[in-house]
Amino acid sequence: MFIEGQTFKNLDYTQNFLSKGEYESCRFINCDFSSSDLIDREFAKCRFVNCNLSLVKLNKTAFRDVQFKECKMLGLRFEDCNQFGLAFGFEKCQLKHSTFYKTKLQKTQFKESQLDDVDFTESNLTQAVFQQCDLTRAVFERTNLEKADLRTASNYSINPVINRIKKAKFSLEGIVGLLDKYDISIE
8 A cells, every 4th residue: 555645643543543654744643653653664755743653563564764853762672664765864762762873874863862872782873963962871872973073962861982083073062972981070
């Protein structure tokens, strides 16, 4: 099934899941997908606004040029998505307790989002932007952060010994997050 250019508004997909198919240039506004199944669905050039996608199953889900704005997205496993052409952006979203293990996130835009306890282990965040994002307890291990912009991000702890940070941008205040492993006090 191919669906193009439709708007889905104020719908509850917690019991009756969104139909399998390809969704292109569609908008999902105020929809509740929590704990639902988006397995094998494809979204291209779609926009999710003020939706609850917490604990959604993402096995083989394709997100190609998809924007999430003001969405609640707790406990998602983005590494289960179809990685071919994976591209999305997040604005004013809650992505707490989600994982991007080994996910290719080059040039991904994270704007004004809560990224508490998010796992970026072995992901590629080359040229990603974390604009005014809270990265409390976010995990960066063997992560590629080359040319990433974290100048306005806060509460991150990134070990420069085990992560690639060449030409990444940090603020002077944020430099403390690069020295956590040394257990020193900077005043």
